[in-house]
């Protein structure tokens with residue numbers, strides 16, 4: 392799929408402009424530093440003390456009443472009941488619960504709700520320019536909703552536009568969460584869509600096809616070179632004889648993908664709904680499995696043993712069922728809703744680590760809290776869900792020392808909500824204050 396945004400062209404253009412290698416390296420290092428939140432132009436330099444009613448710190452499992460948090464140079468300097476206010480601007484957050492900024496490990500900023508425009512039409516009829524502009528608005532809505540970090544899992548036909556959106560956010564062109572992106576993602580030849588055209592029509596696909604030893608190694612490396620922070624592979628897709636999810640890549644191919652990504656210091660995430668594909672992905676060593684609807688007790692036990700986390704993406708299936716006319720009532724639920732509920736049940740029983748990952752883009756950006764509510768509805772405790780959406784997701788990203796906690800040294804990605812989210816998860820919708828890397832991006836009381 393030749394495209395003007397492939398890394399080969401991008402690097403070639405830099406060379407043509409005669410930039411020195413040092414400039415390029417310096418820029419790459421700079422981007423990496425910003426991505427990790429070690430420095431950000433937007434970070435507030437002055438000390439701020441936030442005084443909420445209580446603090447959820449992400450790891451201790453309870454609210455700390457009467458805590459305050461001191462922020463300096465974009466980072467948390469102190470948190471507790473005896474925080475020094477000297478030389479600091481005090482921001483009163485009366486009656487609110489302060490907590491780490493929320494993390495969603497499965498987003499698609501380059502998609503918008505399917506009841507507005509179907510996936511096929513977004514991939515085939517919307518220009519990359521339109522999609523990137525929409526993504527900027529989506530990013531703003533997401534940050535205002537209290538989600539300060541996203542793992543964006545595939546541009547769905549928009550090439551490396553997700554890398555561009557990440558860079559635009561880092562440069563302050565548009566407000567948005569910290570992004571870790573997957574680039575175009577990798578699918579097995581013949582498995583992915585859009586489909587349904589005669590063989591004389593060349594259709595742009597929602598991901599890049601590659602198979603076998605050499606081609607897979609090259610494609611993984613190409614996507615890493617193009618800016619992917621994670622490598623995403625579709626371990627199955629709905630290409631069975633009756634449109635059911637069936638495995639795509641062999642265990643050997645998946646292992647090759649994981650190993651190639653790992654050599655560069657990156658983890659692999661697998662889309663998988665069928666038990667067979669999930670088992671292959673676990674064996675290959677992926678870090679997370681997305682969806683997991685057809686998971687059996689045996690597969691979930693294997694995931695628990697191997698430390699592979701599950702992003703159940705409950706909200707996406709729920710949204711699609713509603714687009715198809717479901718009224719949301721338990722007794723009229725379509726089969727896929729019951730299947731999802733059973734899979735979450737089995738995963739809980741097996742002790743699988745849950746991510747918070749919603750597949751937002753299928754439904755409205757900024758409505759990410761829907762997944763938190765549905766996880767509670769499916770049997771997780773509010774504490775388990777809040778932990779997953781903060782410190783848990785941070786650990787899966789390998790950023791446990793950077794985000795997801797209210798603790799000294801961590802980036803000041805902080806939100807305040809109206810109510811006690813440990814008592815009622817819906818409080819995560821009542822966001823009144825958002826700070827990203829020390830900069831206030833929303834304060835409703837002001």
Ligand SMILES: [Zn+2]
Pocket residue numbers: 497498499544750
């Ligand atoms: Zn997705």
